[in-house]
Amino acid sequence: MKSFFKYAFVSLFAFLSLYPIFLMIMSSFKTKKEITTSPLGLPHRFSFDNFVEVWNKVNFAKFLGNSVWVSVISVLIILFISSMAAFYLARFNYRWNGIVLFFFMLGLMLPMKLAISPLYMQLLKLNLLDKLSGLIIVYVAGHISFAVFLFFGFFKTLPKDLDQSARIDGCNNFQVYYKIILPLMRPAMATVAITDLIKVWNDFFYPLIFIKTTEKGTIPLGMLSLFGEFDTQWNLLFSGLTLSSLPMIIAFLFASRQFIEGLTAGAVKS
Template identity: 55%
Template sequence: MKTSIGGRAAQYVIAYLFMLVALYPIVLMIASSFKTNMEIFSNPLSLPSSFSFETYKKLWETVPFADFLWNSIFVSGVSVLLITVFSALAAFYLARFSFKWSGLLYFFFLIGLMIPIKLGIVPLFLLMKSLGLLGTLWSLILVYTASGIPIAVFILTGFFRTLPVELEEAARIDGCSHFQVFWRVLLPLIRPALATVVIINFISAWNDFFFPLIFIQKETLKTIPVGMMMLFGEYETDWSLLFAGLTLSALPMIVVFLLASRQFMEGLTAGAVK
């Protein structure tokens, strides 16, 4: 059924309105980072009177923001890499090989989606302490990897099962091993699912406040969500510094989403159109 010109125009208008609503807080945050505290309180919704990077320069001098930024990038990047590698291998095995405990093993991964990992904070704290990882970035990486694998396996297993078995049979006839079939044939075909896994887990690790607050005590090892708390004073807060920090902390997430957005959208709509 064809959509009329008026109906299509109305759809575009609604879409642009939603886009403006979504982008407005981001624009307001960036604009506020160039304002002084007085401007923020007197004209919170206006553009800054002048554009100067003094606030950003002051931010790097006030707190070790470079350390916060690097810690967040390292933790989120390594966690996503480990999640993607391990979950892709596990999902391929579950989707393509049938064995006695395959259903139970798949259900074991699904349990990770049902039980919040924060419920086990005390055992996790004691585990990291016994392993000598408490107060290190690797404690965060291991927790994020363990919490991110279940949803990644769930997504990737579904995508692997939609791929035709004939592709693997043709590859094996050509002499490919199981790993070569996985790496050269199937993995390039599930890029939308991989992009979905990367974006979901990167944002989750990047924005997490709870585990860095519990596991990290050293100031130079804090991630951005916890490090930004240093900008809140006991009696007053420099809001321009805070907005500058929020702007810089949002940039890596925006870059990751832009790089993987096309594959991400294909992953969300996969199967909707035949």
């Protein structure tokens, strides 16, 4: 009986989590009239007309390319810089390590949106306003603190004997990081990659502030054109949201095992 309630609770939680996604996908096949008259029902017929129309109407391919470029480059830079910084802080004992770590932790305590005006003026002076490179720099600066915090804790769980053994075999510090430590931190890397990728991919605030040219916008900014002053094209909006969600769903499915291992790392003492 206890197992029944446990599985019933888990099934209910899974249903509540997955139903909005299911409803979004089903609504993407509906006409605008069907969404209005039967918002929770199934579509009368499955047609890809909405997807073709939204792809052509809002220049979805251009927005998709911008989102992929910004998201992938931002996450790669975050992983590279934060993993090396955390490796230094966790494996080398210097008196200023605590100050440097506290500096990174300030990024978790103070949200960047509070400094949006100085940040805007800084990008303007650096001639990075209305450029995807400027947007990438903002995302790297905003998300690197969480990555350093997670990697630092993960490195602390690895025995330092690994480093010493590698150095005896002739490895320098970078080779210890690249050849020994990096392969062991795939769960943590997957956790940071998926978390930051979803945040960057779905972000609407920073592109709205820093990107002025329509052709340089990301998908969330492109979907804004479907909201009219007096009317909203809900069928095209749901189709666009479905298309924009597919890369994230695919990425999570590929990295889900490593992601779960990263979340549970250290939870069980061996």
